[in-house]
Amino acid sequence: MTETDLLYTLALQHVPNIGDIIAKRLIQHCGSAEAVLKEKKHHLLKIDGIGSVILGDLFGSHHLKEAEKEIVFIKENNIKVSYFKDDGYPEKLKHCIDGPILLFQSGAINLKQQRIISIVGARKITTSGMAFCEDLVEKLAIYNPVIVSGFAYGTDITAHKTAIKHQLQTIGCLAHGLNKIYPKAHKRYMVDMEKNGGFFTDFWSSDAFDKNNFLKRNRIIAGLSEATIVIESAEKGGSLVTADISNSYNRDVFAVPGRTTDLQSTGCNNLIKHQKAHMLTNPFDVPYILNWKLEEETKPAIQKQLFVELDDTEKVIYNYLKENDKQQLDGIAINCSLPIFKVASVLLNMELKGVIRPLPGKLFEVI
Template structure:
């Protein structure tokens, strides 16, 4: 009886925390970054909403305009209605500091303070990649996307995308075809689906994967929601892959966000005359993405290993000749172990474009290798 009472108390506390976090999420001028700062300072969203305004104003970065609407009771009433929706639809809600909140998203400064989930999602100890690209995907783009997912099946990755037209749904369908877990990151609440034509895929997605969003059931479908959603797509995965993109587009925004999170980005090159390859070619040209010419480039660059698969024995050639610049970089990596390209350039006093070229030459010589997170190390 005592145990049951204790369990009920925990449940009540959790729901109470959800209530106040939802209320805080609704306050204008307070985004995820500010909300986290307030919660971390006060201990919980409830404590934030019960704290005196003058005390909150002492927190760095918190101003009077920001707190103007903080204590309105209407936000709690709206939060109660949203909790009713969450309960009625068996939706899971995760806080940014929960154990079950996606690990990589925890490290994103603007990651959602709350994430809502439907389906059967399991991200623990899994390779996670995001596949994005043009909504008007070409037949070549479809073929590459399908061959990419098929080639990655032995590594059992989770395939993330936005459940939109074109590249997104192609990636989801390819994952489902090969029984891989796939997750749709939505730009709206879990009470609807956009586009409606993709509703027929929902049940299958939720059987082995599901949907994630930080939007409420009452949020209106807005163009800006898709750009906001892209930070989840980029942040939840270890790498973002752009299949096709025109000169401008949402997938390029996702790639930029992934780069800002220091995640790997891949882009599929195309002919210079192909409009849907301009964006990918530019990412590669400006060194914002690895060139993805073969599906197996992904596990190679991310250093994925198959289960029970020993790392390939790479035997360094004896007496490999290194030029003066290569020796500088080699000695630096030998002393400092794993380092990023930017750090190598700064500490070796070399331009970044020069370092990128030299690292590739050294990799071909078998003296260094790339690692996840744009790191390099001596073999």
């Protein structure tokens, strides 16, 4: 977009009582933010859902002045701005009715033809929750997903750090402008974050820091992704808000179950109980539900190395499937006397080696 377009869109974004949904409606009707701000008030009042309260402060000259200041900040800090109608605007976020009209970005984010998942959870994450989060990202690394989170304490930073460790692109969605960082303790991760992805926000550098900002930014976390994964959550929390938003966008939600006596598992257990989330007990549940496939061109080279590299557990499963045709994961686990989480991991390794292939209905067969 041109600087003039940016100026007027920022000015429109600055108007109180005009959120993203109303702003999009006005732009759709008038053609551009500039046209909105130059339109006659009585014409705008004819638009469905637009009343005098919403338009009360629309034509104040201070909005353009504040927009000019923000443009100076944007230029001085080399911030990329994405307009909701631009090709460079995140594709999945385009389909969210309340997606921001402007998205500010730092770093080297590339979302084209990428698998994108959000990982959220408790700030006071338990040791087991952290271990599950790390294992999840590590196991999914072969699918090269983009890991989105909120750059907060606990689950968020665990997901970001593990993504960086495995050279995955990771995005932090901030609840403030790009002129600050919260929490301050995470400032040391910024360079690695921007090398391996970066940050998104729809807040200005002049916006006040407020706890309600975190709830607002959650729609971006949910909207960017094809699925949201909740690692841990108490009965109430921001992670559950993100899960609800994700459900409202018709995206998949996963939740890690826990013991009924664990307070940090209450939220996840409730999501599963009320059928608002898939139960996530193994990292490979994610690619199975989302129907992710590994790059086909990697398989022939792996197939040539077959059989001689099967370990003892793989041989047991291979022989069982060879003798019993198509079998479900649960049946394989029971008849081979192996835990389900172990079987799921081994089956993926065997699939990579070209020994077996998955079929609909959680069935597997020998190739």
